[in-house]
Amino acid sequence: MGEEPGIVPPRGNLPPLSLHVPEPKFRPGDAVDFADVPIPPAGTARRPDTADAARDFTDLAYSMVRVLDDNHQAVGAWNPRLSPDTLRRMLRHMATVRAFDERMFRAQRQGKTSFYMKSLGEEAVAVAAAHALDAEDMCFPSYRQQGLLIARGCPMVDMMNQIYSNTGDKLQGKQLPIMYSEKRFGFFSISGNLTTQYPQAVGWAMASASKGDTRIAATWCGEGSTAEGDFHSALTFATVYRAPVIFNVVNNQWAISSFSGFAGAEATTFAARAVGYGIAGLRVDGNDALAVYAATAWAAERARTNAGPTLIEHFTYRTEGHSTSDDPTQYRSAGEPTAWPLGDPIRRLKDHLVAIGEWDEARQADMDREVAEEVKAAQKEAEKNGVLGHGLRQPLDSLFDGVFEEMPWHLREQRQMMIDEETASGRPWDRK
Amino acid sequence: MTDTIEQPVDDTTTRMNMIQAINSAMDVTMARDPAIVVMGEDVGYFGGVFRATAGLQKKYGKTRVFDTPITECGIIGVAVGMGAYGLRPVPEIQFADYIYPALDQLVSEAARLRYRSGGEFTAPLTVRSPFGGGIFGGQTHSQSPEGIFTHVSGVKTVIPSTPYDAKGLLIAAIEDNDPVIFFEPKRIYNGPFNGHWDRPAENWSKHPGGEVPTGYYKIPLGKANVVRDGEAVTMLAYGTMVHVCAQVVADTGVDAEIVDLRTLVPLDIETIEASVKKTGRCMIVHEATRTSGFGAELAALVQERCFYHLEAPVERVTGFDTPYPHSLEWAYFPGPVRIGQALKKILKD
Numbered sequence: 019m020g021e022e023p024g025i026v027p028p029r030g031n032l033p034p035l036s037l038h039v040p041e042p043k044f045r046p047g048d049a050v051d052f053a054d055v056p057i058p059p060a061g062t063a064r065r066p067d068t069a070d071a072a073r074d075f076t077d078l079a080y081s082m083v084r085v086l087d088d089n090h091q092a093v094g095a096w097n098p099r100l101s102p103d104t105l106r107r108m109l110r111h112m113a114t115v116r117a118f119d120e121r122m123f124r125a126q127r128q129g130k131t132s133f134y135m136k137s138l139g140e141e142a143v144a145v146a147a148a149h150a151l152d153a154e155d156m157c158f159p160s161y162r163q164q165g166l167l168i169a170r171g172c173p174m175v176d177m178m179n180q181i182y183s184n185t186g187d188k189l190q191g192k193q194l195p196i197m198y199s200e201k202r203f204g205f206f207s208i209s210g211n212l213t214t215q216y217p218q219a220v221g222w223a224m225a226s227a228s229k230g231d232t233r234i235a236a237t238w239c240g241e242g243s244t245a246e247g248d249f250h251s252a253l254t255f256a257t258v259y260r261a262p263v264i265f266n267v268v269n270n271q272w273a274i275s276s277f278s279g280f281a282g283a284e285a286t287t288f289a290a291r292a293v294g295y296g297i298a299g300l301r302v303d304g305n306d307a308l309a310v311y312a313a314t315a316w317a318a319e320r321a322r323t324n325a326g327p328t329l330i331e332h333f334t335y336r337t338e339g340h341s342t343s344d345d346p347t348q349y350r351s352a353g354e355p356t357a358w359p360l361g362d363p364i365r366r367l368k369d370h371l372v373a374i375g376e377w378d379e380a381r382q383a384d385m386d387r388e389v390a391e392e393v394k395a396a397q398k399e400a401e402k403n404g405v406l407g408h409g410l411r412q413p414l415d416s417l418f419d420g421v422f423e424e425m426p427w428h429l430r431e432q433r434q435m436m437i438d439e440e441t442a443s444g445r446p447w448d449r450k
Numbered sequence: 451m452t453d454t455i456e457q458p459v460d461d462t463t464t465r466m467n468m469i470q471a472i473n474s475a476m477d478v479t480m481a482r483d484p485a486i487v488v489m490g491e492d493v494g495y496f497g498g499v500f501r502a503t504a505g506l507q508k509k510y511g512k513t514r515v516f517d518t519p520i521t522e523c524g525i526i527g528v529a530v531g532m533g534a535y536g537l538r539p540v541p542e543i544q545f546a547d548y549i550y551p552a553l554d555q556l557v558s559e560a561a562r563l564r565y566r567s568g569g570e571f572t573a574p575l576t577v578r579s580p581f582g583g584g585i586f587g588g589q590t591h592s593q594s595p596e597g598i599f600t601h602v603s604g605v606k607t608v609i610p611s612t613p614y615d616a617k618g619l620l621i622a623a624i625e626d627n628d629p630v631i632f633f634e635p636k637r638i639y640n641g642p643f644n645g646h647w648d649r650p651a652e653n654w655s656k657h658p659g660g661e662v663p664t665g666y667y668k669i670p671l672g673k674a675n676v677v678r679d680g681e682a683v684t685m686l687a688y689g690t691m692v693h694v695c696a697q698v699v700a701d702t703g704v705d706a707e708i709v710d711l712r713t714l715v716p717l718d719i720e721t722i723e724a725s726v727k728k729t730g731r732c733m734i735v736h737e738a739t740r741t742s743g744f745g746a747e748l749a750a751l752v753q754e755r756c757f758y759h760l761e762a763p764v765e766r767v768t769g770f771d772t773p774y775p776h777s778l779e780w781a782y783f784p785g786p787v788r789i790g791q792a793l794k795k796i797l798k799d
Binding site: 156158188189190192193197199200201206207209211214216217218219220221222223224225226228229235247248250251252254255258420421422423426427428 | 487513514518519521523524526527528529530531532533534535536537539551554555558559563564565566567568569570571572603604606626627628672715716717719
């Protein structure tokens with residue numbers, strides 16, 4: 019090795035090149051001030067017609083659709099004017115998700131399962147979308163949209179059976195906890211690989227369109243995984259064929275320990291990704307359930323009328339760690355969650371219901387107690403089917419089921435090896 | 451899986467090259483099943499860079515046969531979503547060398563969907579892709595990546611060697627409810643290449659495999675074809691190399707048994723085992739690079755099952771562990787000389 023590689027003589031008066039590596043504003047121990055996060059007042063965003071050309075409202079990709087104002091009133095052109103009953107249902111579903119998350123997080127800490135992911139602070143993103151979509155519309159979620167299942171009425175016992183990988187788990191314990199598959203609730207099998215669901219949602223939507231169906235597709239990913247090639251492939255396909263699909267980017271600021279700057283947030287918004295593709299782009303206050311509902315309903319109408327796809331950036335905040343496997347105090351300031359300027363989505367919807375005279379503290383307390391009881395009862399029921407690693411589980415030879423529709427010889431041979439191995443080990447196990 | 455070849459409903463046959471046979475397979479299945487869609491770069495109006503989809507868009511319309519953006523990850527991802535809806539997509543990846551951007555969608559999604567969803571969702575795709583060299587395609591139009599896919603649980607890998615096989619196997623692949631990688635040896639699209647690149651090219655008009663039923667028939671996946679009976683040595687091959695082996699055998703007069711595998715996964719182990727136990731010698735021939743190639747798996751299986759019948763070490767004749775070269779293509783290619791030398795060695799041992 020001789021000269022240092024890559025060093026060339028200075029070029030005129032230019033300074034040497036320097037590499038920019040993004041750095042979040044706050045690290046552990048730092049005082050947090052989000053004053054420079056631009057938050058436009060509620061009710062100021064214009065609402066284009068769902069048939070308008072995407073290029074005519076690109077400003078909406080850089081501002082923010084907000085409905086709930088500081089006085090807890092629903093204001094502006096995006097106010098979806100939902101009935102109090104619908105608002106209360108949304109509130110209850112969000113509260114149920116929170117209680118479910120709390121219970122399952124604790125179950126993981128108690129050693130009853132290997133893994134869990136909460137959606138604390140982001141409940142509005144999935145729950146309000148589920149209310150705005152038709153029940154038959156197909157969802158291609160990432161791993162933090164448990165709110166879709168709760169809002170669509172999936173029994174919590176079934177979700178918990180999956181989390182425990184127990185005898186009641188219809189996925190036979192084959193998937194990591196929370197990687198649900200619920201075809202009956204229009205919920206595609208979750209992959210652990212990021213944003214693979216994006217082109218799949220487009221394919222489903224294209225199929226629906228080509229068959230003259232009326233159902234549309236919706237998909238979700240985090241802001242960090244917009245960097246994946248699949249994201250861009252999906253947007254290209256969607257714009258080319260005007261696929262009836264809604265792309266949701268849940269910008270919760272953090273991808274495990276990497277802040278949104280590593281996905282490009284220092285330079286532009288995530289909604290602005292839509293602009294380059296000629297897709298409708300909306301940027302939404304993700305902690306405002308009414309704004310999420312309104313944007314989703316707008317995008318659904320656009321898709322259903324053959325006017326093409328929409329990308330919605332939900333501006334929100336991941337209040338807890340990425341999963342049970344990371345400790346957020348190691349990489350970000352502990353002051354961030356409480357300083358987040360868009361508040362708590364459940365609290366904001368509740369305050370709205372109270373402000374319009376349709377709710378009160380006593381009813382809120384009753385509801386919280388009820389959902390906690392429901393979750394607890396579901397957990398008790400699910401644990402009758404076993405928890406991970408203790409007693410009840412799927413029969414061992416289910417390991418080989420479902421690799422192919424029909425089992426080829428080499429898998430039959432390997433299954434026999436496993437059975438012989440188990441017999442030789444002397445461990446008793448239930449072969450059904 | 452049926453063990454018998456379904457006889458054609460209509461026994462009319464005609465001469466086809468492999469491209470026409472592949473086209474015919476899509477045509478007859480699309481006519482039977484409205485869920486089948488064909489998609490890929492240049493496959494629509496133009497009919498594909500190798501013309502494999504010619505005429506299909508005109509016949510079945512743009513929503514069933516369409517051009518796609520140039521994103522292999524998108525093509526396979528979209529096909530997985532279409533499969534989840536209930537369609538039966540037949541995406542084309544223009545060259546096997548371009549399949550790598552789609553690997554995640556194939557390996558982590560299509561191949562795993564049935565398993566991870568407890569059978570709720572499946573990926574009944576057939577990914578067609580021209581593969582292999584011998585056409586002066588250089589390193590980006592010549593590769594044989596079958597070993598990458600045989601290593602993946604949940605996907606089937608099929609490689610035909612004649613127009614007749616190509617049509618019957620492709621129909622079986624399209625109707626299969628699991629994802630199938632269907633690699634088409636592009637060197638033999640137009641004729642049965644015997645490895646002698648410096649001799650005049652042959653076409654399919656005189657080869658028995660060029661006589662193809664015009665209607666519907668299937669060749670079951672997982673069944674090999676003994677293309678030549680013999681006693682001295684078993685030659686395991688697939689795709690182009692079946693024809694190169696046949697030429698070497700004809701030229702040397704060695705009484706070799708040539709087994710065309712046709713499907714790598716699931717593999718027809720019974721036919722392989724019976725042949726090797728009979729001949730006592732086994733030679734494996736593939737064009738793909740050597741290290742961790744499918745030949746390594748075959749060699750392991752043969753020694754596991756036929757060790758006490760073997761009279762010589764298992765021989766592998768393969769491409770070299772280099773990128774596929776352009777000007778030195780025929781130095782890379784496992785042609786008649788390399789195969790002939792290996793035959794001499796295995797018969798002497």
